[in-house]
Amino acid sequence: MQILIQIDTPDFDAWKTAWDDDYEDRMQAGLSQMQIWRDADKGSTVLVLLDANDRKKAEAWLSKERGFGGAMTATFLRTA
Structure with a gap:
């Protein structure tokens, strides 16, 4: 299953740094970044x-x- 997340952020660069820093937490939650x-x-x-x-x-x-x-x-998706 996939999750499509939409995030509104006024500062993309700061968001991206925080997102990259959260890699371990996402992995522990069983999440893999696709795109x-x-x-x-x-x-x-x-x-x-x-x-x-x-x-x-x-x-x-x-x-x-x-x-x-x-x-x-966030929307949970599955292949149709």
């Missing part, structure tokens, strides 16, 4: 596609991330 996209016009919207091998761990990680207060949505 990151950045809005070509505004630059403040980031989309991240993650592969998730444990939904409960992924949901716990998402809850922790949402606790930091930034605007973030």
Whole structure:
């Protein structure tokens, strides 16, 4: 299963540094980064596609991330 996350950030560079620093936490949650996209016009919207091998761990990680207060949505996906 995959998770598509949309994050709105006023400072992409700071967000990307924090994202890269969170690598170990994502791995422990069973998440693997597949792709990151950045809005070509505004630059403040980031989309991240993650592969998730444990939904409960992924949901716990998402809850922790949402606790930091930034605007973030997440959708769990599966191949149709």
